[in-house]
Amino acid sequence: xxxxxxxxxxxRKITAGTVYKLVSVGMLFAALPFGLLAGxxxxxGYDVVSLNGKYVYxxxxxxxxxxxxxxxxxxxxxxxxxxxxxxxWVFSRFKRMNIxxxxxxxx
Numbered sequence: 001x002x003x004x005x006x007x008x009x010x011x012r013k014i015t016a017g018t019v020y021k022l023v024s025v026g027m028l029f030a031a032l033p034f035g036l037l038a039g040x041x042x043x044x045g046y047d048v049v050s051l052n053g054k055y056v057y058x059x060x061x062x063x064x065x066x067x068x069x070x071x072x073x074x075x076x077x078x079x080x081x082x083x084x085x086x087x088x089w090v091f092s093r094f095k096r097m098n099i100x101x102x103x104x105x106x107x
Contacts, residue, residue, distance in 0.1 A: 005103045013092040020081040027073040027080070035069025 042049035042061025049061040049068075056064055091097070 003105050005105045007101045008098050010096050010098050012096055014088055016085045019085050023081045024077045027077050031069040031073035035066035039065030
């Protein structure tokens, strides 16, 4: 059985790549279920998926909604990631950050 080990490390700053990776994964996994739900509803004829100002239905809606959800999540990632990077950069000028890491220790 694996034991869980929690460590705390002190860092001065986080790279922008790490911030963008975390925000991107979080936004994607938050938006994709909504896109799938909207695609299923659009496939059954509900007016939920709009493309170029017109509602789409059927298999087109089922494919379009998750793709649009992924694209929109990445657009939000660009903006939110930039603001988070800026905020963490300013914060790092005044104080160091502590991050808790959860590790599995192999027995």
